[in-house]
Structure formats: C-alpha cells, structure tokens
Amino acid sequence: MRKVMLAGLMVVVVMATVAAFGVKGTLTWFSGTDTRNQTVTTVTIDLHGVAGFPITISDLMPSDIQTVTVKVKNIGTGKADFYVQMLSSGGAPNFCSPTSVLDIRIRNITDGGPNPYPWDSICYLFPGWSQSKIVKIADDVAPGAVKRFDIDVHLLPAAGNAYQNVTRTDKVRLIAVQYNGLAPIPDNDGGTLLPQAAWPNDPYGNDDDPNYSYP
Numbered sequence: 770m771r772k773v774m775l776a777g778l779m780v781v782v783v784m785a786t787v788a789a790f791g792v793k794g795t796l797t798w799f800s801g802t803d804t805r806n807q808t809v810t811t812v813t814i815d816l817h818g819v820a821g822f823p824i825t826i827s828d829l830m831p832s833d834i835q836t837v838t839v840k841v842k843n844i845g846t847g848k849a850d851f852y853v854q855m856l857s858s859g860g861a862p863n864f865c866s867p868t869s870v871l872d873i874r875i876r877n878i879t880d881g882g883p884n885p886y887p888w889d890s891i892c893y894l895f896p897g898w899s900q901s902k903i904v905k906i907a908d909d910v911a912p913g914a915v916k917r918f919d920i921d922v923h924l925l926p927a928a929g930n931a932y933q934n935v936t937r938t939d940k941v942r943l944i945a946v947q948y949n950g951l952a953p954i955p956d957n958d959g960g961t962l963l964p965q966a967a968w969p970n971d972p973y974g975n976d977d978d979p980n981y982s983y984p
Contacts, residue, residue, distance in 0.1 A: 865892035896955030
C-alpha cells in the first residue's frame with residue numbers, strides 16, 4: 770500500500786513540473802450549461818374610430834358652421850401619437866377649386882389646449898400638392914385610451930350656387946405613430962409616407978426637420 774501511495778505522489782509531482790516548464794498538457798474542469806429561449810416582442814401601434822364615423826354634414830348653407838364629434842381609440846399595445854389627413858374621392862363638387870370654400874377646425878376635447886387644426890381650409894389636409902399637411906391631433910395616447918375630437922365645418926359665404934344641392938364623400942385617414950416618433954408626411958401621389966421612407970429629404974425640398982409640418 771505504501772508503494773502505491775508513493776507512486777501516486779510522484780505522478781503528481783511530475784505533472785506539476787511539466788506544467789511549470791511550459792510543456793503542453795490537458796486540464797479538465799467540471800462544467801455545466803443551461804440554454805434558454807430568448808423572445809422579443811414588439812408593440813402594436815394601431816387606432817380605431819369608435820364613434821362619430823362616418824362623418825356626415827347635412828344641409829350646409831353659406832356662412833353655416835356645423836360641429837360633429839368623433840372618438841378615436843388606441844387599440845395598440847404601446848403609446849401612440851394620432852395624426853389625420855384627407856383622401857380625395859375625385860370628381861365634383863370640388864370645394865378646393867377654383868378657390869377654397871370649405872374651412873374646418875379640429876379641437877381635442879379630451880386633452881384641451883391649442884386646437885390641433887385651427888380654422889383653415891380643408892384643402893391643406895389633402896395630399897398631392899405642395900401645401901399638403903398631415904396634422905397631429907393627439908400626443909402620447911396610452912393603450913386603450915379614447916380621445917374625443919370636435920370637428921367644426923364652415924361653408925364660406927363665397928360659396929355660390931355651384932355648390933347648391935351637391936354631395937361629396939371623401940375619406941378621413943387616421944394614422945397612429947409610436948409616441949414621439951417621426952411625423953408622417955404626405956406624398957405627391959396622394960398618399961402618406963412614413964418617416965423612414967421619406968426623411969430626411971422630403972418631396973418638396975423643405976426643411977429636413979422630420980417633424981416639419983408643411984405650411
């Protein structure tokens with residue numbers, strides 16, 4: 770038994786000596802591993818008009834102002850900014866030509882503060898020309914939150930008999946963008962460009978500010 774133990778000690782000493790003089794050897798350490806899944810989930814950015822749509826204005830006469838109330842809900846899972854623009858159906862009557870005869874105002878009743886769209890021509894909300902704009906109507910809307918907006922419509926006194934007993938239907942496009950994200954901009958083809966598709970060179974050669982609102 771003593772010889773065996775001694776031989777064992779000698780082996781240990783030799784191995785230690787080999788390692789000390791830089792001769793290659795193999796050291797094995799006990800180890801363990803654990804592999805887990807990684808899941809990345811992104812938020813959903815979306816909205817829905819829950820009340821007041823379709824918007825209907827009836828029996829409007831020159832100088833008249835009518836008000837409609839709409840409600841828009843954040844149906845996504847993350848905070849969002851709300852924007853609005855108009856999309857033309859084409860044809861007659863044209864409230865923007867030869868001159869604008871229809872003004873609107875958008876008021877954020879839920880949040881108060883300055884009107885997102887003070888009294889101005891509805892024509893600026895239609896894309897396809899150099900003065901088009903997409904208007905932010907609500908900021909940092911929490912998931913599930915509902916915002917109320919009052920829309921005032923004013924047929925200007927300059928509207929003549931050409932606008933008597935006529936009907937026009939256009940589309941209202943509501944846009945949700947992640948909160949504090951870059952603003953969408955209108956394009957020349959009558960649609961919408963999200964910032965990653967258009968910024969920093971906007972289609973009209975204006976300021977490269979991504980939140981620039983076209984005049």
